[in-house]
Every structure is written in structure tokens, then in C-alpha cells.
Amino acid sequence: MAFDEVETPFGQSGRIIGGSATYVAYAAALFGDDVKQVSIVGNDFPEAELEDLKSRGVDVEGVHKVSDKPSFYWKGKYHLDMNTRDSLATELNVLADFNPIIPDSYQGAEFLMLGNLVPAVQKSVIQQLKVKPKLIVLDTMNFWMDSAWDDLMDVLKLVDVLVINDSEARQLSNEFSIVKAAKKILAMGPNTLIIKKGENGALLFKDDKVFFAPAMPLDEVFDPTGAGDTFAGGFIGYLAKTGDISFENMKTAIVVGSALASFCCEEFGTSRLKTVTMKDLDARLNDFVQLVNFDISLNA
Amino acid sequence: MAFDEVETPFGQSGRIIGGSATYVAYAAALFGDDVKQVSIVGNDFPEAELEDLKSRGVDVEGVHKVSDKPSFYWKGKYHLDMNTRDSLATELNVLADFNPIIPDSYQGAEFLMLGNLVPAVQKSVIQQLKVKPKLIVLDTMNFWMDSAWDDLMDVLKLVDVLVINDSEARQLSNEFSIVKAAKKILAMGPNTLIIKKGENGALLFKDDKVFFAPAMPLDEVFDPTGAGDTFAGGFIGYLAKTGDISFENMKTAIVVGSALASFCCEEFGTSRLKTVTMKDLDARLNDFVQLVNFDISLNA
Numbered sequence: 001m002a003f004d005e006v007e008t009p010f011g012q013s014g015r016i017i018g019g020s021a022t023y024v025a026y027a028a029a030l031f032g033d034d035v036k037q038v039s040i041v042g043n044d045f046p047e048a049e050l051e052d053l054k055s056r057g058v059d060v061e062g063v064h065k066v067s068d069k070p071s072f073y074w075k076g077k078y079h080l081d082m083n084t085r086d087s088l089a090t091e092l093n094v095l096a097d098f099n100p101i102i103p104d105s106y107q108g109a110e111f112l113m114l115g116n117l118v119p120a121v122q123k124s125v126i127q128q129l130k131v132k133p134k135l136i137v138l139d140t141m142n143f144w145m146d147s148a149w150d151d152l153m154d155v156l157k158l159v160d161v162l163v164i165n166d167s168e169a170r171q172l173s174n175e176f177s178i179v180k181a182a183k184k185i186l187a188m189g190p191n192t193l194i195i196k197k198g199e200n201g202a203l204l205f206k207d208d209k210v211f212f213a214p215a216m217p218l219d220e221v222f223d224p225t226g227a228g229d230t231f232a233g234g235f236i237g238y239l240a241k242t243g244d245i246s247f248e249n250m251k252t253a254i255v256v257g258s259a260l261a262s263f264c265c266e267e268f269g270t271s272r273l274k275t276v277t278m279k280d281l282d283a284r285l286n287d288f289v290q291l292v293n294f295d296i297s298l299n300a
Numbered sequence: 301m302a303f304d305e306v307e308t309p310f311g312q313s314g315r316i317i318g319g320s321a322t323y324v325a326y327a328a329a330l331f332g333d334d335v336k337q338v339s340i341v342g343n344d345f346p347e348a349e350l351e352d353l354k355s356r357g358v359d360v361e362g363v364h365k366v367s368d369k370p371s372f373y374w375k376g377k378y379h380l381d382m383n384t385r386d387s388l389a390t391e392l393n394v395l396a397d398f399n400p401i402i403p404d405s406y407q408g409a410e411f412l413m414l415g416n417l418v419p420a421v422q423k424s425v426i427q428q429l430k431v432k433p434k435l436i437v438l439d440t441m442n443f444w445m446d447s448a449w450d451d452l453m454d455v456l457k458l459v460d461v462l463v464i465n466d467s468e469a470r471q472l473s474n475e476f477s478i479v480k481a482a483k484k485i486l487a488m489g490p491n492t493l494i495i496k497k498g499e500n501g502a503l504l505f506k507d508d509k510v511f512f513a514p515a516m517p518l519d520e521v522f523d524p525t526g527a528g529d530t531f532a533g534g535f536i537g538y539l540a541k542t543g544d545i546s547f548e549n550m551k552t553a554i555v556v557g558s559a560l561a562s563f564c565c566e567e568f569g570t571s572r573l574k575t576v577t578m579k580d581l582d583a584r585l586n587d588f589v590q591l592v593n594f595d596i597s598l599n600a
Contacts, residue, residue, distance in 0.1 A: 009476075080476055176309075176380055179519045200500035203517060212514045212591050217503060219479045251594040285596050291512050292592045294551040296585050 020115035027233025033057025234260035320415035327533025333357025342371035534560035
């Protein structure tokens with residue numbers, strides 16, 4: 001959980017609430033009031049934001065509040081393509097010594113989403129859980145591939161699903177072909193791999209199976225910050241709600257994640273996620289069906 | 301129809317047969333033996349290649365043979381991403397004064413595919429047809445937007461479907477958002493727009509409707525040259541075979557085009573297209589169904 005400041009071709013966000021865990025929580029909470037948040041915030045983090053999360057059914061007992069330091073802060077500027085960005089400022093602040101403690105009341109959680117963070121910290125969360133979750137999903141990024149390769153390899157062996165973007169998949173596997181990259185990565189530990197391609201959708205790989213979910217073509221991508229985390233939150237939230245972790249159900253889950261991510265891009269930060277309803281999601285899922293649904297009648 | 305020489309990270313093609321019309325013809329001919337080719341070749345073009353086309357059911361009466369000049373020649377080198385390339389050599393040769401003459405036996409054609417070429421030449425083909433075709437599809441490129449804008453605007457008013465890639469759509473519309481670009485372009489003349497995104501699939505726009513066909517994730521894109529033309533040839537070939545130009549049928553047609561394009565990328569030049577069968581295509585279309593087919597059971 002963090003402060004972000006975002007500049008896009010459409011304007012400036014000012015200082016707003018962001019952070020991987022925030023987006024994941026808002027997205028997952030759409031599917032039930034049993035989301036348990038683990039994170040760290042500083043003395044500048046507004047209590048009202050935690051109340052907002054609580055009002056959506058997110059338990060924030062595991063959000064550690066540090067009294068003598070500010071929250072993590074990131075400032076970024078998007079290029080015209082809205083797919084690439086420059087980081088203008090990154091202040092770790094409280095995140096520098098984040099040592100998450102899992103509250104007792106969180107034990108028994110069946111679905112665990114590990115947002116992008118130091119691999120050793122992600123591992124410590126897994127190790128604190130007394131009962132192995134039904135599904136562990138992990139996000140990571142190129143930074144950890146450069147700086148904490150061994151720890152990353154270590155935690156990858158403990159997770160079921162890895163969620164990364166295409167350039168991260170290429171770096172992790174040292175393969176340019178996404179299909180070859182997926183095969184190599186699936187040999188590193190996770191049994192399922194999701195490769196996000198931004199406005200070009202997402203691929204789901206398991207064994208020799210592959211599924212593709214497009215991104216919804218939008219009139220305007222207003223702010224893509226958090227879209228990947230929203231996607232992951234929608235994915236795991238849908239799986240947790242249905243309790244079904246089959247490949248077939250994961251297909252639907254990444255379409256759900258993709259649909260929620262499209263809402264995220266419509267406004268700065270978490271604004272749209274705070275208001276999105278199941279009815280909105282249903283309508284957009286119908287748009288997705290229209291977007292990809294076709295008849296094969298080759299011999300007609 | 302042309303000679304190409306292609307360099308990819310996987311090797312060098314040497315001097316091989318290429319050209320937009322060649323790829324379109326091979327792809328379309330899979331759907332019936334009533335493809336009528338209009339093109340120009342030089343004194344170096346192998347008779348055996350024309351025989352190959354004829355053996356697939358392509359009428360080459362409209363292929364003009366020039367006795368004192370060589371064929372068009374292009375040499376290119378692909379970057380590692382296989383989506384971008386540098387042109388190393390372009391020799392227009394016979395193409396410099398191409399003035400296509402439509403044979404009488406071609407009159408009455410119901411489906412017309414205009415490969416990427418000087419817009420005024422594309423227009424002259426339309427004007428030579430005594431009966432307006434049921435469907436006219438046009439391909440173009442950024443070069444003509446820079447050098448023949450007025451002629452391009454002119455021919456766009458005469459066609460039903462425009463097929464371009466995403467960067468061309470952005471240049472043509474001066475809009476970055478693909479959705480906004482599509483709206484502007486549909487106001488220029490064509491009632492249907494296809495935007496190709498290479499390995500990221502293709503979008504079909506008509507009125508307020510949009511459909512997305514993914515590209516098949518391949519282990520290796522061996523040589524993408526001609527994939528766009530193969531896509532267009534498969535699209536119009538399928539429509540001609542079924543005789544149905546509804547939006548619904550166009551959805552299937554772009555999936556068919558995308559499937560055929562995936563074969564094209566498996567070998568250098570037209571090699572794979574010369575051997576591909578309807579059975580191969582059927583199998584790949586089933587792969588496409590698996591790739592995008594999902595259940596929406598949100599309230600399960």
C-alpha cells in the first residue's frame with residue numbers, strides 16, 4: 001500500500017493511494033467479504049482509506065502501521081502508448097524493512113496472493129501459514145530477477161501460479177518465444193503461468209494447454225497503474241468465490257481479471273474500483289463474450 | 301508478385317518468391333479454384349512458380365510478363381522480436397510502371413482483394429470492373445499515407461473493407477487510441493475495418509461492433525513475411541466460399557485468416573502455404589476454439 005503520483009497524456013493524478021495490495025484487495029473484495037490484507041503503511045497514510053477498504057469487506061488487521069516513517073511513494077510518467085512508463089521517483093520508506101507478520105485470525109486462508117515484493121519476504125508469508133493454502137499466486141518483476149535471483153527461484157518452487165508480463169517472462173526464461181518461455185518457467189516450480197501483455201491481453205499456460213484472454217479495447221486508457229494487480233485480484237477473487245482451481249475455471253478467472261482491469265484503467269488510481277459493482281462486471285463480461293465469440297462452420 | 305530475400309534470427313532465406321498477390325492467392329485458393337490473379341512479373345520470374353499457382357486453381361491470365369526487366373525485389377532483416385524489420389533493399393523494377401489490365405474473363409468477380417500498392421492503381425482496378433463486386437477489400441501502408449494521401453482518400457471511398465496494421469491505423473487517423481482510430485477511419489469510406497496487430501491478433505470493427513481474433517501463440521515465428529497478406533487472402537477466400545458478408549461471418553473469416561497466417565510463419569516464404577490442406581486448417585481452427593473458449597458462470 002503506497003502513495004502514487006501519476007502523469008499521463010491526459011493529466012496529473014496528484015498524490016493518490018496506490019500499491020499492489022490495495023488494487024488486489026479492491027478487486028478481490030468484489031467477490032466476497034473475506035479478503036485479509038497484509039501490508040505496511042507509514043504515519044502519513046489516511047485512516048479514511050483503510051476505512052474504505054473495510055467497508056468493502058477487507059480485513060486490515062494485518063496492515064502494519066509505522067508511526068515514525070512515511071509510506072512507500074512512487075512517481076511515474078506514462079509514455080503516449082500508455083504501455084510504457086518512466087519512474088520519476090521511488091521512496092521505499094516503510095517498505096525498506098517490511099517484515100510481514102500474519103495475524104492468527106488469518107490462518108487457514110485457502111487462497112494466497114503474493115503481490116510483487118522481495119522474494120524472501122514473499123517466502124516468509126508462505127512459511128508463516130500453518131495450513132498450506134489451496135492456491136498460491138505470485139507476482140514478481142525484472143528487478144528481483146536482477147537482484148535476488150536465488151531467492152526468486154526458491155519461492156517459485158513454493159507457488160502454484162506465477163503472474164508476470166511478457167518482458168518479465170522473456171527475462172526469466174532467456175527465451176524470446178513466449179511459448180518456449182512458458183515451458184521453461186513451468187519447469188521452475190509453478191504449475192500454472194499467466195503472462196500479461198497489457199492492452200494485448202493475457203495468456204494462461206498449464207501443462208500443454210494454453211488459453212488467451214484479450215484486453216477490452218478502450219476508447220481511452222486513462223491510467224493503467226494497478227491494472228496488473230487488479231487483474232490478479234480479480235483472478236484470485238473469482239477462484240476463491242467459486243472454489244474451483246481447474247484449468248477450465250482459471251480461463252474464466254482471467255477473463256474476469258481482464259474485465260476488472262479494464263475498469264481500473266478508466267480513472268486515476270483506485271477510483272473506479274471503489275465504485276464498480278457486480279452488475280458493471282457482468283455487463284463487461286458480456287462485452288468480452290461478444291468480443292471473442294465466433295462460429296466455426298468451415299465447411300458451411 | 302516478387303522476389304524476396306529475408307534474414308531472420310533463424311537464418312537466411314536466400315532469393316525466394318514473395319509478393320502480396322502471391323500470398324493472397326495461395327491463401328484464397330485453399331477455399332476454391334476460382335482465384336483470378338492480377339499482377340506483374342519480370343523476365344526472371346520462374347515459370348514453375350506460375351505453374352504451382354495454377355495447380356492450386358489460380359488463374360494467372362492477368363499476370364503480365366515483362367520481357368526486358370526484372371521482377372520487383374525486396375530484401376529485409378527482422379529484429380529479434382520478429383514484429384519489426386529493416387528494409388535492406390527495394391528494387392521496384394517492373395512494378396515502377398505497373399498498369400494492371402483486367403482480362404475479360406475476370407469480369408463479374410464478386411470478391412476483390414486489392415493488395416498494398418499505389419492507391420491510384422488500386423482505383424483503376426475497381427474502375428475496370430463492369431459489375432461492382434459484392435465485396436472490395438483494400439490493403440495499404442504508411443508509405444501511401446505519406447506520399448499519396450489524396451489518392452488514398454479517393455480509393456477508400458470505393459471499398460468495403462480496409463485491412464491495415466495498428467501503426468498504420470494510428471497514422472491514418474492521427475489518433476493513438478485504436479478504438480478512436482477505428483471510428484475516424486470508418487468515416488473515411490469503408491464500412492468495415494480490420495486492424496492487424498501481428499502476434500497480438502487482429503480487431504474487426506463495423507458500426508459500433510468490435511471483434512477480436514488472437515494470433516496463435518507459436519513456438520517459433522520462423523518468418524512472418526507475407527503473414528498479413530495470407531491473413532487477408534484467408535479472410536476473403538472464406539467469405540467468397542461461404543458467400544456471406546455479414547459481420548458474424550466476418551468474425552469467423554478473420555479467425556480463418558489468423559489461422560492461415562500462423563501456418564505462413566512456420567517456414568520461409570510461401571513454402572508452408574503450398575502444402576497446407578483444409579484438414580490442417582480445420583485442426584488449427586480447433587486450436588483457436590480452445591485458445592479463446594471460456595465459460596461465463598460469474599454467479600456460480
